[in-house]
Amino acid sequence: MNKLSVDHLLGIKSLNENDISLIFKTASHFKEVINRPIKKVPTLRDITIANLFFENSTRTKISFELAEKRLGADIVNFSSSSSSVKKGESLIDTVNNILAMKVDMIVLRHPNPGSSLLLSQHTNSCIINAGDGAHEHPTQALLDSFSLYENLKDLKGKNILIVGDIIHSRVALSNIYTLNLLGANVKLSCPLSLLPKDIEKLNVSVETDVVKALKWCDAVNVLRVQRERMLKSYFPDNREYSMLFGLDVKKLNKIKKDILILHPGPINRGVEITSDVVESNNSLILDQVENGVAIRMAIIYLLASKMNFSINE
Amino acid sequence: MPNKILLDSKKIEIILRRLVYELIENHKDFDETVLLGLQPRGIFFIDKILEVFKRDHPNIKIKSGILDYTFFRDDFRRSEKTLSASSTKIDFSIENKNVVLIDDVLFTGRSIKAAMSSIDTYGRPKSIELLVLIDRRFKREIPIAANYCGAKIDTFKGDRVKVLWGKKLKDNVIYIES
Numbered sequence: 001m002n003k004l005s006v007d008h009l010l011g012i013k014s015l016n017e018n019d020i021s022l023i024f025k026t027a028s029h030f031k032e033v034i035n036r037p038i039k040k041v042p043t044l045r046d047i048t049i050a051n052l053f054f055e056n057s058t059r060t061k062i063s064f065e066l067a068e069k070r071l072g073a074d075i076v077n078f079s080s081s082s083s084s085v086k087k088g089e090s091l092i093d094t095v096n097n098i099l100a101m102k103v104d105m106i107v108l109r110h111p112n113p114g115s116s117l118l119l120s121q122h123t124n125s126c127i128i129n130a131g132d133g134a135h136e137h138p139t140q141a142l143l144d145s146f147s148l149y150e151n152l153k154d155l156k157g158k159n160i161l162i163v164g165d166i167i168h169s170r171v172a173l174s175n176i177y178t179l180n181l182l183g184a185n186v187k188l189s190c191p192l193s194l195l196p197k198d199i200e201k202l203n204v205s206v207e208t209d210v211v212k213a214l215k216w217c218d219a220v221n222v223l224r225v226q227r228e229r230m231l232k233s234y235f236p237d238n239r240e241y242s243m244l245f246g247l248d249v250k251k252l253n254k255i256k257k258d259i260l261i262l263h264p265g266p267i268n269r270g271v272e273i274t275s276d277v278v279e280s281n282n283s284l285i286l287d288q289v290e291n292g293v294a295i296r297m298a299i300i301y302l303l304a305s306k307m308n309f310s311i312n313e
Numbered sequence: 314m315p316n317k318i319l320l321d322s323k324k325i326e327i328i329l330r331r332l333v334y335e336l337i338e339n340h341k342d343f344d345e346t347v348l349l350g351l352q353p354r355g356i357f358f359i360d361k362i363l364e365v366f367k368r369d370h371p372n373i374k375i376k377s378g379i380l381d382y383t384f385f386r387d388d389f390r391r392s393e394k395t396l397s398a399s400s401t402k403i404d405f406s407i408e409n410k411n412v413v414l415i416d417d418v419l420f421t422g423r424s425i426k427a428a429m430s431s432i433d434t435y436g437r438p439k440s441i442e443l444l445v446l447i448d449r450r451f452k453r454e455i456p457i458a459a460n461y462c463g464a465k466i467d468t469f470k471g472d473r474v475k476v477l478w479g480k481k482l483k484d485n486v487i488y489i490e491s
Binding site for chain 2: 002003004025026028029032033036037038039040041042043044046301302304305306307308309
């Protein structure tokens with residue numbers, strides 16, 4: 001199959017294994033494109049994309065913008081702080097107004113889970129979810145798995161550990177769905193207070209002893225402690241968290257093997273991961289950032305190719 | 314209607330040798346020239362050209378690569394099918410080089426237009442030439458012509474020209490499928 005099974009990218013949950021392998025294959029071609037002296041192709045020159053960011057973002061926003069520009073699309077950027085949302089306009093009204101200006105595709109980041117789904121049901125546009133609350137962040141999970149796939153090839157049977165603030169993390173959920181589809185074994189490690197209820201139903205195991213979990217895995221994805229989403233205290237302090245769950249050289253030396261290290265960013269150095277681990281040879285953190293542009297180009301390309309061109313005569 | 318054989322392996326072999334001589338005539342030692350096979354089928358043809366170079370002219374060192382032009386095609390979103398890309402491999406600079414694009418069949422010319430636009434993303438070549446095995450005459454939709462041509466043939470619009478490459482030179486054949 002050379003077509004995505006979906007018309008929007010709302011979450012990994014709606015994708016199948018073929019979709020992921022198509023996205024990876026297309027991303028590898030775009031990775032070659034973004035390493036050319038001139039990193040731009042004209043494929044989407046007749047497409048306009050609006051980036052709607054109702055939440056702060058550095059990496060994802062820049063990554064989407066670069067992906068869109070390198071595909072030759074026209075783009076408009078929107079952030080909630082400088083918009084009519086402050087005047088009480090609803091999300092659907094805001095988006096329908098933007099669409100009335102002949103915008104073809106919407107990239108949405110929003111603090112409410114399900115906001116992308118809502119838009120896809122109430123607007124006539126292609127929607128890409130760039131993070132909806134603590135629900136899903138599909139492009140991040142795809143770039144994480146693509147970075148693993150480049151290094152480990154087939155992820156079937158590979159052991160992947162996710163350490164950190166699972167309960168507040170949309171990256172964790174999307175990663176679990178992706179890794180499950182690709183046949184990897186997934187283990188989670190975090191304080192039990194940061195573990196969502198019934199998470200085992202998603203075909204993952206849990207290990208609170210990080211060193212034991214690190215010994216088991218081929219790669220570890222370290223997630224940030226999302227203090228800004230915490231309405232109460234989930235653990236005593238950063239120092240204790242760092243001692244028990246933070247990735248440092250001392251813990252890595254104990255496992256006596258090389259494992260790949262990922263982090264979706266932004267990094268809180270010294271809390272969930274130390275600087276020497278971030279900059280170590282096994283760290284894929286900057287590869288993830290590069291792959292992010294290629295993965296987003298692939299997703300936009302594949303979704304745009306499902307929107308047939310028409311000229312009104 | 315049965316398939317009509319256009320060229321058998323003997324004729325293809327003669328054409329391959331002639332095309333290689335024509336290239337040598339114009340590019341001499343190939344110091345400033347690179348050959349690029351176009352995806353998806355030109356990559357098999359360029360392999361045959363390189364085989365002849367290696368066999369008959371082993372002293373000439375050739376820089377070659379493969380080019381995919383999918384993202385430069387003009388029919389994106391114009392059909393039900395998603396345009397699937399293939400790999401590109403160009404391990405050298407093409408800036409100020411003579412580039413020879415190599416494809417098996419020249420038909421509407423649109424692929425060549427896309428390939429020439431795609432080349433620009435790697436730099437500015439000194440010149441671009443086109444070498445094709447088969448030129449389907451009178452079927453061009455844009456003004457493109459080949460500099461080197463194996464054979465010119467006349468076909469109907471619905472015909473498909475198939476180039477089959479075997480493991481050995483004697484297994485090669487070109488035919489029309491109606």
